Amino acid sequence: MTSEAQAYSQTLGQEESIWFKISPFVNAADPMGILKRLCDKAGGCVPVSFRSERIYFLSEIDYMRHALVDNVDNYGKYFDGLKPIFGKAMITIDGALWQKVRQPQQPYFHPNVYASYMPHFMVALRNRLDQWSKLAQTGEPVDMLEQTWTLAADMVCRALFDREVPFNPHAVFGAVKAYTDASGHKSIRMKRVAGELSEVTEAEAPAQAIGAWLTLPEAVISAEPWQNREKTLLNVMLECAKDPSMFEWDHQQVLDELKQYLWAGTETTALTLGWSLFLLSQHPEVAEKIRREGEQIYGDREPNGDDIEKLSYTRSVVLETLRLYPPAWAFIRTALGDDTIAGHKIKAGDRIVMLPYLVHHSEKYWDRPEEFRPERFEPGSIKKRVKYSYLPFGAGKRFCVGGQMAQMETVLALSQLVRRFRAEWAGDGPPKIAASVTLLPKGGLPFRLRELS
Numbered sequence: 466m467t468s469e470a471q472a473y474s475q476t477l478g479q480e481e482s483i484w485f486k487i488s489p490f491v492n493a494a495d496p497m498g499i500l501k502r503l504c505d506k507a508g509g510c511v512p513v514s515f516r517s518e519r520i521y522f523l524s525e526i527d528y529m530r531h532a533l534v535d536n537v538d539n540y541g542k543y544f545d546g547l548k549p550i551f552g553k554a555m556i557t558i559d560g561a562l563w564q565k566v567r568q569p570q571q572p573y574f575h576p577n578v579y580a581s582y583m584p585h586f587m588v589a590l591r592n593r594l595d596q597w598s599k600l601a602q603t604g605e606p607v608d609m610l611e612q613t614w615t616l617a618a619d620m621v622c623r624a625l626f627d628r629e630v631p632f633n634p635h636a637v638f639g640a641v642k643a644y645t646d647a648s649g650h651k652s653i654r655m656k657r658v659a660g661e662l663s664e665v666t667e668a669e670a671p672a673q674a675i676g677a678w679l680t681l682p683e684a685v686i687s688a689e690p691w692q693n694r695e696k697t698l699l700n701v702m703l704e705c706a707k708d709p710s711m712f713e714w715d716h717q718q719v720l721d722e723l724k725q726y727l728w729a730g731t732e733t734t735a736l737t738l739g740w741s742l743f744l745l746s747q748h749p750e751v752a753e754k755i756r757r758e759g760e761q762i763y764g765d766r767e768p769n770g771d772d773i774e775k776l777s778y779t780r781s782v783v784l785e786t787l788r789l790y791p792p793a794w795a796f797i798r799t800a801l802g803d804d805t806i807a808g809h810k811i812k813a814g815d816r817i818v819m820l821p822y823l824v825h826h827s828e829k830y831w832d833r834p835e836e837f838r839p840e841r842f843e844p845g846s847i848k849k850r851v852k853y854s855y856l857p858f859g860a861g862k863r864f865c866v867g868g869q870m871a872q873m874e875t876v877l878a879l880s881q882l883v884r885r886f887r888a889e890w891a892g893d894g895p896p897k898i899a900a901s902v903t904l905l906p907k908g909g910l911p912f913r914l915r916e917l918s
């Protein structure tokens with residue numbers, strides 16, 4: 466275990482991490498129900514004191530818009546407890562530094578380039594479809610999140626870095642999930658024995674996980690380029706690190722950006738696909754409509770970028786899944802200066818926990834919010850929607866840089882997977898939510914795969 470990994474394991478679950486503090490709420494049987502009742506009772510802004518720290522839970526869109534858009538510069542990103550995952554990547558930093566780090570990467574997320582990513586996505590998808598074919602023959606249950614996470618990692622590595630995934634995604638992502646599951650933090654914290662810091666047995670697991678995680682970016686960089694493409698996100702970042710005029714960039718920045726993409730750019734997509742397949746297993750008529758749409762739009766040939774634009778029903782299914790199960794269910798910020806929200810005096814240093822999950826499930830903005838109804842997102846529906854009532858990718862200037870790419874990946878993957886396979890739910894009853902750093906299904910997503918003739 467490296468000393469860096471060891472050091473990280475010692476800070477894991479520190480009591481000052483909000484993810485640790487809110488774990489009593491989020492570990493409850495119905496975490497979102499508890500948060501909803503609290504927020505409804507308090508009018509959408511709930512102050513909670515944890516020793517010297519105050520946290521405000523927000524569930525009203527006006528208050529979220531205030532922190533995300535109107536007074537955005539007063540609310541800094543909060544990543545304590547997750548530093549080992551992201552380092553000082555773009556997603557964690559603010560102000561001028563954030564701009565300098567985001568700027569050179571932005572063109573690789575411009576809608577104009579997405580069509581050029583399609584062939585790379587397709588290679589990853591074909592690999593997965595072949596794998597599914599073998600799994601279908603065994604009839605054994607599979608953990609869908611392992612499947613979709615592997616697919617998402619393959620898509621990101623090929624499209625953005627021109628690399629085949631140079632590590633075993635199952636092992637690495639399993640380990641990282643253990644680390645980011647705040648509910649486990651308490652049991653894996655360091656404890657003091659006779660005044661000396663000594664590691665409890667369970668602490669080895671997350672330290673090892675972080676040890677493995679820290680090796681990934683270099684593994685990506687040193688892997689053989691797949692197609693020797695010159696213009697890739699990875700190459701532009703490596704050039705920035707060498708450019709003396711770009712003093713915000715160094716090699717460590719590249720490593721941290723890679724970590725960010727390997728987690729924030731893969732787990733979210735994987736969850737969206739996994740939850741979509743669960744919803745389809747409960748609504749076979751929707752899966753059938755997706756199949757028919759694929760047949761009409763691209764038939765037996767390989768889909769291209771234009772086809773993806775036309776798969777509007779499949780897109781509605783993805784967007785409705787993101788409403789019901791937003792992978793980023795909470796956005797956390799630190800107040801940088803004093804402010805007022807909902808009549809409460811916010812002091813510099815107070816934490817804000819915004820809850821897009823509650824907005825997505827609010828009867829104020831959605832008719833029968835608990836029902837799965839992809840029609841809500843039919844083309845043109847955005848005009849009828851209340852602004853900021855749909856926030857799966859955040860809002861304001863810190864909006865997800867990969868949001869459109871994620872939609873393209875998930876629409877393509879769902880269309881192709883559903884056309885060739887039926888994923889049958891193999892769990893006991895519907896999955897319960899584990900509100901970890903992302904919105905996970907408790908106990909995974911077990912499915913059996915059937916290949917359609």
Ligand code: HEM
Pocket residue numbers: 555556557567621725726729730731733734737791792793796797856857858859860862863864865866867868870871872
């Ligand atoms: C369905 C999939 C995805 C969801 C639901 C999602 C969600 C989000 C959300 C909510 C934020 C903003 C968080 C906040 O304001 O605190 C965010 C930021 C970000 N996301 Fe995504 N994301 C997805 C896919 C991706 C992909 C595919 C990539 C890249 C390959 C990506 C890269 C990023 C980055 C780099 C940021 C930070 C942007 C910044 O701070 O400037 N995401 N994402």
